[in-house]
Amino acid sequence: MELERKIGFCIDCNLSVILDRASEDLEIIRSERKRNMENLESLLKEVSTRIFQAGGIDRPLITKRRSRLCVGIRASKKYLLPGGVVLNISSSGATYFMEPKEAVELNNMEVRLSNAEKAEEMTILSLLTTEIAKSKVEMRYLLDRVVEVDLAFAKAGYAQWMNGVCPILSSENHESSNSGGKECSLSINIEGIQHPLLLGSSLKSSSVFPSKSGNPIQLDMTNGVMTIGSLSKGVSDFPIPIDIKVEHGTRVVVISGPNTGGKTASMKTLGLASLMSKAGMYLPAKNHPRLPWFDLVLADIGDHQSLEQNLSTFSGHISQIIEILEVVSRESLVLIDEIGSGTDPSEGVALATSILQYLRGCVGLAIVTTHYADLSHLKDKDAQFENAAMEFSLETLQPTYRILWGNTGNSNALNIAKSIGFDRYIIERAKEWVERLRPEEEEQWKGDLYQSLTAERSKLESQARRAASLHAEIMNLYNEIQDEAKDLDKREAALRAKETQQVQKELKAAKFQIETVVQEFENQLKIAATDQFNSLVKKSEYAIASIVEAHQPPDDISVNETNSDSVTPQFGEQVHVKGLGGKLATVVEALGDDETVLVQYGKIRVRAKKSDIRVIPRSKRIAANSSPILKKQGQKSEESQSRSTTNNCEEESYVPRVQTSKNTVDLRGMRVEEAAHQLDMAVSSTESQSVVFVIHGMGTGVVKERALEILRNHPRVAKYEQESPMNYGCTVAYIK
16 A cells, blocks of 8 residues: 555664655755764774873773763873863763864764754654554554454464364244244253363463364473373363253253352353353354353352442342343343352242242343252242252262253252361261251152162163163174175175086086096007906996096985984084075084074174074085096096196185185284184184185294194184295185
């Protein structure tokens, strides 16, 4: 802007000096002053040197006295400056500070030019001030905008410092329309809020600043040692977070409970939250706090007694309440601590009841704390009243600082006094007076009822936590089953394709073997004698029968159902389970006394009855695992080719050796027994004709030796390949 350009032209803002170019007169004055000063300094140097050479001073001295430049000279040598003017004398009187006769006019010129320079500078500053005054409106507007931006950054910095969340302000009438006229919603719903001032005090001992990830980082300088830690939501465990939940339609909330239980702090927290929300500040709470817009927050908290104003504790409270009632409106929040206290209890209860009933009809919400039990009965007669209590642990005799909405709390004054070391004899006497002042049956009934409700609440909370835990476990199992079910169709198609390919390979191998036998028979028939014909025929028939038997498919399960019922399934065996659609599962727990067997199919474990299980006969398992060997003399090349074909078929019957998370067992970091159990379960639950990648690592070798011992002796392991130079710390096991 133009004003900024003018100021920058006239003033060096970095050095805070007026520049010579500010005006022509200033430039001329400074130029003449500079020239005059050079002449004056040159003259004084010459005079001072002459005095020094004449022994009038120890060293040449030029100084300023009374704003005029002069030279130093001994008092006894002042005759060396005839006509000089004495401006000052040293404290010892041995040195005179004299202005030479030749320098008088030059000093006078310096004074005149200096005054002229100051006058010109004042003129320039006056002109600039006039220009600034003309731009007062624009500058005030810019200043207001700068203040707004600075305030916004201050709020943002404070919110980030305490990890606050954005509150939701709502109108009560708006809430009623949204809820269809039903007064069942919460007009105040704040979860896990902490007292802002107490939270700020707890954070002053540590430096907190945001990180690039968005999570606050804490630098704790306790005991001179810096420790770094990440702060989760809630920032600190102190002060204890509380929940504030007031239903829509509630006008007055009466909070009761023990001394030092947190009643006043909780009430102050709500008041501060309301003011901070109106100021556009975030709250140190969880989720999204919701509260109404209060036009005024009126509070009567603390002791207002004053000797100067002739106010007692009671009259001080009443004076505050009178001022509150004069300005309160239907959108105001009123906070009163210990209402009706400081006077006779009976009159205090009556006055407090009347005040609350009056506030019910003229405020948006009133929160009061009290030790009067009668005030808690107002809820029974009017739905616009609500009770709340500060929780007190009867086991530890300490408050928990939790608000129990809808409950009524006891003061527990005697228990608290006992816990902080009050005289036991006085406590016992006080209990006797309590029993005399209150009806015994009613007191006993209240105590039993409170303990019963407390125990029931603890039981329900425990059941709720257990139900939540079971629900989480069920959802995890459900998600696992869903994940397994997603791949069933693809796995079935892949298995069918694999089986078809396997059958084709076996058929091709069988044809090749039969053709080899026939070719051998024809070759030997040409050169054999007549009496050897029958022998060659029998030999060929036996070889073909062996080939057919080796490639004979297993019989259907239903054929041998009656025989397999008598067989007891053993640990590690594969069985067909009727409940799983006849799928092949692995026995992971032998037959128990209840005639049930625990089997595992993939990641699913079920307990099935023995009658629903069909065991694969041992003969079929042996036949399936055995391969025919054709022994033919004189045909080593054909025998080698046949054996190679059979071995290739067996090798290719396993699934592709591609390591995934489902066929990998990681034993690193486990103890030997834990690793052994984990490996045994993994091998037993793996599908047939599969591979398992066992990661045992290098380490001391104990886990590796135990893993190899299990693979060597396990009935389901056909073979295993130990680690190679390309795959250290991993053993591949082939499952039968």
